[in-house]
Amino acid sequence: MRGIWAVAKNTIKQALRMKIAVVFIILLFVLLPVLGITTTGDDTLKGRLQTFISYGLSLTSLLLCLLTIFVSVYTVTSDIKYRQIYTVITKPIRRFQLLLGKLLGVMILDIVLLVLFSALIYTFAVYMPKIFKATDEELVQVNNEFYTARAALNIPEVDVTGEVKERYEKLERLKRLPDLPREEIIAELTKQAQLEKRAADVGGVLIWEFDNVKPLTESMFIKFKYDVAVNPPDMQVYGRWYAGDPQYVKYGQQPPTPFYDNILKHSIQTFHEIEFPADVVPENGHLAIAFMNVSLNRTSITFPPDGLAILYKADTFTANFIRAVFLILFRLVFLACLGVLASTFVSMPVAILLCLVLFSTATISGFVIESFDSLSANMSMFYSYTIKWIIRLLPQFDKFNPTKFLVQARLLSWSVLAQCVVFMVFIKSSILLLLAFFIFSYREIAKIIV
Amino acid sequence: MEYAIETFSLTKIFSDWWGRTKVYAVDDLNLQVRQNEVFGLLGPNGSGKTTTMKMLLGLLHPTKGKALILGGDGANPKINSRIGFLPEESYLYKYLNARETLDFYGRLFGLPAKLRKMRIEALLDMVGLKAVANRSVGTYSKGMARRIGLAQALINDPELLILDEPTTGLDPIGTRQIKDLILKLAQRGKTVLLCSHLLADVEDVCDRIAILYGGKIQTQGRVRELLQQSHKIQITTDAISDSTLSKIEQLIKDEKAEYEVTSPMDKLETFFINTVAQAQRLAQPTSGAVSTTKIGGFLVQDVPLENILDKLVSSPVSKETSQEAPTTEKVPVDEDSGTEPDKQLLTELTGTAETSQSESDAGEEKTRTEPVESEQVPQETQDQVKKDILDRLTGRPGSQNDKNRQTD
Numbered sequence: 001m002r003g004i005w006a007v008a009k010n011t012i013k014q015a016l017r018m019k020i021a022v023v024f025i026i027l028l029f030v031l032l033p034v035l036g037i038t039t040t041g042d043d044t045l046k047g048r049l050q051t052f053i054s055y056g057l058s059l060t061s062l063l064l065c066l067l068t069i070f071v072s073v074y075t076v077t078s079d080i081k082y083r084q085i086y087t088v089i090t091k092p093i094r095r096f097q098l099l100l101g102k103l104l105g106v107m108i109l110d111i112v113l114l115v116l117f118s119a120l121i122y123t124f125a126v127y128m129p130k131i132f133k134a135t136d137e138e139l140v141q142v143n144n145e146f147y148t149a150r151a152a153l154n155i156p157e158v159d160v161t162g163e164v165k166e167r168y169e170k171l172e173r174l175k176r177l178p179d180l181p182r183e184e185i186i187a188e189l190t191k192q193a194q195l196e197k198r199a200a201d202v203g204g205v206l207i208w209e210f211d212n213v214k215p216l217t218e219s220m221f222i223k224f225k226y227d228v229a230v231n232p233p234d235m236q237v238y239g240r241w242y243a244g245d246p247q248y249v250k251y252g253q254q255p256p257t258p259f260y261d262n263i264l265k266h267s268i269q270t271f272h273e274i275e276f277p278a279d280v281v282p283e284n285g286h287l288a289i290a291f292m293n294v295s296l297n298r299t300s301i302t303f304p305p306d307g308l309a310i311l312y313k314a315d316t317f318t319a320n321f322i323r324a325v326f327l328i329l330f331r332l333v334f335l336a337c338l339g340v341l342a343s344t345f346v347s348m349p350v351a352i353l354l355c356l357v358l359f360s361t362a363t364i365s366g367f368v369i370e371s372f373d374s375l376s377a378n379m380s381m382f383y384s385y386t387i388k389w390i391i392r393l394l395p396q397f398d399k400f401n402p403t404k405f406l407v408q409a410r411l412l413s414w415s416v417l418a419q420c421v422v423f424m425v426f427i428k429s430s431i432l433l434l435l436a437f438f439i440f441s442y443r444e445i446a447k448i449i450v
Numbered sequence: 451m452e453y454a455i456e457t458f459s460l461t462k463i464f465s466d467w468w469g470r471t472k473v474y475a476v477d478d479l480n481l482q483v484r485q486n487e488v489f490g491l492l493g494p495n496g497s498g499k500t501t502t503m504k505m506l507l508g509l510l511h512p513t514k515g516k517a518l519i520l521g522g523d524g525a526n527p528k529i530n531s532r533i534g535f536l537p538e539e540s541y542l543y544k545y546l547n548a549r550e551t552l553d554f555y556g557r558l559f560g561l562p563a564k565l566r567k568m569r570i571e572a573l574l575d576m577v578g579l580k581a582v583a584n585r586s587v588g589t590y591s592k593g594m595a596r597r598i599g600l601a602q603a604l605i606n607d608p609e610l611l612i613l614d615e616p617t618t619g620l621d622p623i624g625t626r627q628i629k630d631l632i633l634k635l636a637q638r639g640k641t642v643l644l645c646s647h648l649l650a651d652v653e654d655v656c657d658r659i660a661i662l663y664g665g666k667i668q669t670q671g672r673v674r675e676l677l678q679q680s681h682k683i684q685i686t687t688d689a690i691s692d693s694t695l696s697k698i699e700q701l702i703k704d705e706k707a708e709y710e711v712t713s714p715m716d717k718l719e720t721f722f723i724n725t726v727a728q729a730q731r732l733a734q735p736t737s738g739a740v741s742t743t744k745i746g747g748f749l750v751q752d753v754p755l756e757n758i759l760d761k762l763v764s765s766p767v768s769k770e771t772s773q774e775a776p777t778t779e780k781v782p783v784d785e786d787s788g789t790e791p792d793k794q795l796l797t798e799l800t801g802t803a804e805t806s807q808s809e810s811d812a813g814e815e816k817t818r819t820e821p822v823e824s825e826q827v828p829q830e831t832q833d834q835v836k837k838d839i840l841d842r843l844t845g846r847p848g849s850q851n852d853k854n855r856q857t858d
Contacts, residue, residue, distance in 0.1 A: 006557030010543065017545035017586075083541040087602060090507045090535045091558040092527035446509035 003093035007101025012109050014078075015071045021109060024067040028117050032056055036124040045138040049128055049146050054403045056121040061328045061402070064114060068332045069355040072106045072339030077348040085445055096437040099340055103433070106339075110332045118325045122318075144219065144275070149320035151411040152223075153210045153310040155303065160193040167193070199302040200293040208308070209246050213287045215278040215312035222274045222289060225307040226266065230299040236267050238296045244280040246288035257282045263294060278312065314411045323412045324402030330424045334395050335359060337429040341436035344443065358394065365396040393431070395424045454610050454641040455483035455506060459515035462501050462665070475501040477665035478515070483643055483658075488636045490652040490673075491645040493662035499645040500538055502662075503614055506643075507535060520610055531559060534608030538615050540599025544588030548579050548598050551587055555602040566605075572747050573601040578739045592619035594739045600628065607748055610641045617651050622722045624739070629655050631745050638749075653677070686714060 015021040035055050041047025076099070079085040089095055126147075129139060167189055171177050177185060200206050226237055244259030260276040281287045289310060293301050338358060342351035361368060369391055400420045405412040460479040464472050476498040483489040491499045504510040506517050508525030522529040542551055549570060556566035574580040577597035582590075587598055596619045603611060611632075617625040632642050632655045646652050652659060653673060660670035669676070695711065702709045 002560045003558050006554055009557075010546070010554050013550075014543065014545060083537070083539075084543055086509060086537045086541055087535065087555070087599075088558065090509070090524075090530055090533065091555060091606075092531035092560070093558050094527055444510050446504045 004101040008105035011105025076343035147317040149315035150311040151314035217313040221311040240292040242290040337432040344440040461514040490656035490659035498665035534603035536603040548583040
């Protein structure tokens with residue numbers, strides 16, 4: 001254990017004195033305040049805050065990721081290249097302990113820097129309204145829509161398999177099946193059926209129910225986007241929104257809790273938020289939201305798949321921010337393990353290149369997975385047993401992107417965090433580390449000199 | 451455990467990428483290094499000396515065969531904690547200073563903080579880098595780096611010391627000091643494996659040697675047996691009168707033996723050491739390593755660990771700088787280091803017959819270069835300067851003996 005600690009200390013000294021870390025630290029110290037002053041967003045305070053937090057955290061994350069890759073690769077490969085390792089592993093320290101020490105050093109450095117810079121970003125974000133002398137109106141807006149962590153309840157997906165099957169069989173009986181493979185017809189029918197569940201003709205009503213709603217504040221929000229069949233002349237439609245106890249919304253029974261009922265006019269094809277009082281949620285946490293396409297409109301209205309969500313404050317901005325910083329930390333853990341692994345079998349430039357490639361792939365892993373999924377429709381057997389698993393081994397940095405949550409003030413729940421820990425740290429990083437231990441323990445350390 | 455190091459058909463073949471044999475670096479090597487022996491591994495460049503050492507330490511895997519070191523595997527931390535290793539070059543972390551470097555290695559051994567600190571100071575003192583200990587080792591000359599390399603190999607007070615070309619890059623004083631150190635360690639029952647192609651170094655210190663060529667042992671045995679010319683003898687005396695000399699010559703002629711009469715010369719090493727000592731005495735500044743003949747206290751004293759600690763705590767560690775006058779003998783750890791034979795020599799030189807036999811008894815066996823002639827320096831040259839220089843520097847005046855042997 002003492003050996004591991006000695007190596008860790010030495011690694012930190014190396015990163016600092018060889019000036020690798022210093023470059024990144026200076027860069028961040030200069031760029032973060034500059035960002036704080038220069039970002040304007042859409043010129044509102046909220047926009048300014050969103051841009052700053054997005055750029056600031058992304059920049060910190062990016063630079064620390066690069067720093068982690070460089071330091072973890074450098075510290076192992078330079079020991080091998082400059083042969084200090086000869087005198088180190090002939091001391092009573094096992095090879096995996098040496099790697100652990102290196103990793104520990106990199107992680108300590110990362111944690112210190114991450115805490116430092118995220119504290120800087122947090123302070124800036126919190127004092128920005130004062131710096132830019134925000135109006136009361138702006139303050140209310142940012143308090144509701146930025147300095148908060150809102151849980152989102154999305155439209156629950158309706159199971160339409162039975163319905164689709166029925167329709168398919170009907171078409172089959174009538175011999176009106178299009179000349180396409182069965183899977184494609186089913187997929188098309190499913191899409192249609194689901195769209196119908198989100199569509200309201202003139203006078204029609206859509207009802208959604210949500211469980212376990214526990215708002216922390218007085219207001220809740222319906223966030224939605226309208227799609228229409230026929231564009232109205234002013235590109236605006238009316239909607240009557242209800243919120244409250246499902247007993248009332250569905251059956252008209254008088255509930256003990258108040259309810260919300262309002263007709264509003266909104267433009268189509270952009271997101272809007274309606275605020276409604278949180279006390280419409282009954283004790284049991286059961287909430288119903290209903291939308292009525294009022295007869296003032298002359299078109300049916302649909303909601304796109306991501307077009308409706310109920311938002312409510314579930315936690316504080318600070319807690320959300322801390323969890324977001326943890327997401328960055330988990331990334332760094334993964335990259336440090338990756339760097340150590342790469343340097344156990346290739347030299348420094350190759351190891352860095354390898355890490356950078358994997359890092360960028362992980363950053364767009366959602367896209368990569370999606371494109372491989374669609375590409376491989378014809379060779380699904382081959383794909384699902386080979387490439388798929390390799391791609392799944394990549395961490396999904398975009399799925400666990402902290403700015404995505406903070407900019408929209410979305411709740412980054414503990415369960416998301418736990419998911420990230422389990423997959424990115426406990427499974428993927430551990431695999432990398434074990435592989436690194438294995439390779440490093442069995443490879444020949446000395447170079448071949450005859 | 452009879453042997454400190456034992457190899458069984460140790461073979462290392464370097465292959466190319468396709469697995470085709472390229473070089474037999476070490477070929478079927480059976481090496482036995484006994485406990486408490488200074489063993490020299492000799493050979494020209496590329497004869498497999500370093501490869502053998504790396505296999506012993508687990509830095510390379512043998513293609514075939516097996517190596518036992520202190521009865522175990524060289525990659526085992528338990529074994530490692532009893533070994534000191536100095537590679538062919540001192541590979542150091544350039545950004546650390548000397549003290550931090552030793553501290554790092556001390557921590558790897560898990561030495562407790564107090565003991566670590568004591569040993570670091572003692573070792574810095576010994577290798578003469580105390581004055582520059584706060585400079586990063588990246589700025590050190592090769593010889594200075596070598597000294598730190600040696601210090602790191604000694605920080606755990608190893609049972610077995612493996613030294614790969616220990617004297618490369620060192621000045622003659624450093625070389626002499628390493629040789630003295632090796633002998634001292636051997637006296638204390640340590641084992642030393644020395645790998646070198648500097649034959650003079652090996653000859654001075656090794657009990658047994660093996661000469662490697664092409665990865666194979668060409669010859670091995672005791673140095674004395676390998677080198678002794680048993681058909682010749684050598685007599686060295688003080689300057690004697692011509693008449694006595696001619697009498698002796700006559701006696702030899704009667705024996706019908708061939709002979710040669712010369713005056714023994716000082717070895718360049720001795721001369722160099724004396725010159726540097728003179729400069730140091732005049733307090734000329736240097737930014738380099740300070741030459742000392744000191745040997746770290748914990749390395750020369752056979753006392754339990756706790757006692758070492760006590761001793762180190764109680765002993766005034768000398769604040770050595772380049773300006774320092776050569777009066778460091780007041781450090782108690784010094785007294786049973788290289789200075790003892792000098793005192794003996796001095797007493798002989800100044801005519802007092804009583805010599806301290808304590809050291810030479812042990813030394814005689816190990817150091818074949820112990821003075822057999824002593825009165826060659828005229829008594830009137832025994833001024834204070836000489837006394838100081840000798841006290842300080844000439845660890846073992848064995849050089850003259852070597853010279854004589856060569857003049858046969």
